[in-house]
Amino acid sequence: MKSIKILSIAALCTLAFSCNKKEENNLDHIPGVDSAQAKTVVEALSQEEHPEDELVKEAQSKPLTTVAFNEIDHNFGDIKKGEKVEHIYEVTNTGKNPLIISTVKPGCGCTVPDYTKEPILPGQKGKITLHFDSTNFDGAVYKTADVFLNVEKAPVKLTFSANILP
Numbered sequence: 001m002k003s004i005k006i007l008s009i010a011a012l013c014t015l016a017f018s019c020n021k022k023e024e025n026n027l028d029h030i031p032g033v034d035s036a037q038a039k040t041v042v043e044a045l046s047q048e049e050h051p052e053d054e055l056v057k058e059a060q061s062k063p064l065t066t067v068a069f070n071e072i073d074h075n076f077g078d079i080k081k082g083e084k085v086e087h088i089y090e091v092t093n094t095g096k097n098p099l100i101i102s103t104v105k106p107g108c109g110c111t112v113p114d115y116t117k118e119p120i121l122p123g124q125k126g127k128i129t130l131h132f133d134s135t136n137f138d139g140a141v142y143k144t145a146d147v148f149l150n151v152e153k154a155p156v157k158l159t160f161s162a163n164i165l166p
Contacts, residue, residue, distance in 0.1 A: 055148045062150040065095030076162035086131045093120045106145040137164045
């Protein structure tokens with residue numbers, strides 16, 4: 001019976017979130033589930049934050065500053081399939097507080113980031129390196145990485161493209 005309640009609550013949550021309907025419209029229609037229990041679960045799930053929201057909050061919990069990138073988009077041009085390439089994006093702290101790169105989150109496993117871990121003082125420069133493995137790709141590719149740092153509009157999206165040749 002307990003598993004039926006759990007499945008019913010899961011169905012309620014799926015329905016409530018996928019259809020964008022108010023949860024009170026759905027609470028009374030789940031057999032065997034107390035509406036107070038269902039409402040509690042729905043409220044808890046709606047208050048859960050996405051992991052990316054947590055990364056933004058963490059980055060912005062530090063005193064904010066401003067940043068300038070030498071570029072945010074890079075084109076590797078033609079590269080051979082299986083070739084491993086990398087590009088360094090230069091960051092400059094243009095604000096008055098130390099710039100802290102909390103994390104760099106690539107869009108897929110084919111891209112591995114490396115970045116300056118120490119606070120970047122005002123006027124100083126840091127680096128974000130994106131390493132790309134072209135082994136599993138053919139033709140045109142477009143990849144992204146989100147950079148979480150203590151600036152007002154985080155994350156900053158870095159991109160690169162390449163044309164993978166056989």
